[in-house]
Amino acid sequence: MPDDSAQSPSLPLSRRSALKGMAGLAAAAAVPTSLLAACSSSSKTSNANAGSATGPVTFGSNYSDPATKAAFASLTTAATAKTNVKVTVNTVDHDTFQNNISNYLQGTPDSLATWFAGYRLQFFAAQNLLTPIDDVWDKIGGNFNDAAKSLSKGIDGHYYMVPLYNYPWVVFYNKSVFAAKGYTIPTTWDDFMALVKKMKADGLVPLAFAEKDGWPALGTFDILNLRINGYDYHMNLMQHKVPYTDPGVAAVFNQWREVMPYMQNGANGRIWQDSAKLLENKQAGMMFQGSNQVAANYSAANLPDLDFFPYPAINPDFGQDYMDAPADGFMIPKKGKNQAAAKAILEYIGSADAETDFLKTDHWDVGLASGLVAPSYNDIQKKSAIEIAKCKNVSQFGDRDTVPDMATALEKLIQTFIDSPTAATIASIQKSAEDQAKTIFNT
């Protein structure tokens, strides 16, 4: 009896997986070439799941917040009206959906599912869990620019996703505070440093900052890397084609050390909502985060006062050419039913009309269709669309551009850095990141 309860923290979780694992081991022993078998049978599977073009489909959704859930419902209703395909939405809590995605895709997934663009899409596409949708893109390709196209593709070059919206990671501030104190928008690092010093002298927290959730500080890492080393370097680092011990990474952290004294203290124990509140209460001067968080968290009364600017330039070679603008969209799980109907739905969703419809109640994201300016856009959204379009390239986000295990490792190392931003810490986290990257990327 005691051994049962002593193991219980770890085993119930591993038990389930272990059972599956044993089944897997048994299956593998019986059919040593099951990998090949799986490959050859997969094309048959997708044909078998084709179904009729008007058959009912189910839609697995992680849009679990009330506002996005309502927006999503109006999108699917419009899709049904347009395509005559009945859509049933199965909403699952955001985090649960993400944590179970691997089992979900291998079990009995819905015909369509919500997901994220970039590496997180490629990861599952490469494991043969998604249906390629090149035929859908033959029809909707004209609606999107090249950046949107490339983030919808797997590493095999086929399309696996239709994106819906994205949002920029930029520096937010209150217009009233800038006007009252006579601050101007910084475009260079020197201006930026002068501004944070002035804010500190004025008794403001220059940059609201929170990192308890693990991911927010990756945004700062991304933007500094994009500004200092450029997009190609950043993507190569994310894919571990550049080692973490590279001097470029040290440069990012050294730049960060300069601004660290002006970022909100005790970030590791604070959730980002508390930082956003500090900005909204005008106790903080600025906050660098996604509009999907900051703008979405602002009350309607204060939203008109909110404005933003792109992160200031550091290396003149790259100026303000890049930013993180994570995109969300939809994919077709390989095991989903009625795939022909699912593709018809995606064809509709990949149109400016559908995005406009979705964005009626969403005041922080922007549609991805080229040149879309939905009538419901507020100033933040209008500006977001312009700033994203200005970029020569957009990255997705630290935890969307790399292997999730690596993102987790990096998040933790960044917390160490926040705790003690010294040259010695930088050297040790670079080494640890590289050691872990080697095992995670298997190189």
Add this chain to the structure above:
Amino acid sequence: MSRRDRVTIALMLGIPLLLEATFIWFPAIATIGLSFTKWTGVGSVHMKACSSTPSVPGIPQPGCLYGVENYHQVFTNYPDFWPAVEHNAIWLAVFILIATPLGMLFAVIIDRGIKGSRIYQSILFLPVMLSLALIGIIWELIYSPNYGLINTVIGRNQDSNLIDWLGNPHLNLWALLVEASWRQAGYVMVLYLAGLKSVDPTLREAALVDGATGVQTFWRVVFPAMRPINIVVLVVTVIESLRAFDLVYITSGGNPLHGLELLSVAVTQNIVGETQRIGFGSTLGVVLLVISLVPISIFLYQAFRREESHE
């Protein structure tokens, strides 16, 4: 024995044995097997070495045999492992040295029938009835840096002077141990109260007649008489320290929070989630299993030896 008896015995032994084998031994052995593989949970595990399986950087290989490489990585490369072992040890030490004695003290005081003992008993037992998830949330509100109770009351909620209870890796483990001890003390108190009630009152009277003080009576007479309960409390304490998980998981929101590494959390972080390193997580599970087996074996050895000596 009649036939009926034999059938009854077979059923009464067979069903628990079957359940035990299915839900404990089989998964435990499967976990050990999986700890020698590399597997993301997608597809099946192939009986081929990983080194001979084709790989694309960044895209997981299909499940394959990995030898002792996982164990090598756990002990040399995985940055969470040694801090996790250390934190589990600290957790155990605090429980044994502070939380459990505190619970025993509460029990002894309440058992003496002080005024309002029922009220104290209810208050101290309340945390035990709350789920650990709820306890985590309650204390989150207390520890929150800008808006939390403690920092607000002591005036340390300004950006220049705030105390980061849950984020500072030198503080957060202790902050969580306060939460855990708050609950553990109540738990031990209830166990111990039940034990104290069962101690024959004539023993105390005899000690009193012999002129023993209250402290002497407890340590020389009552405590030794409660040996079975003491062992149960010790086992519960060890188990609760090894299974420490919920509070950390709730506090760090499933994300790694520096300073709060625990073995159980490390297992979960690798096995549950968007991408899974089941082989690696199983390896951590096996390490935790081996550590758990030490106190369990000692306990079982003691328990069986005692039973035999009674015969």
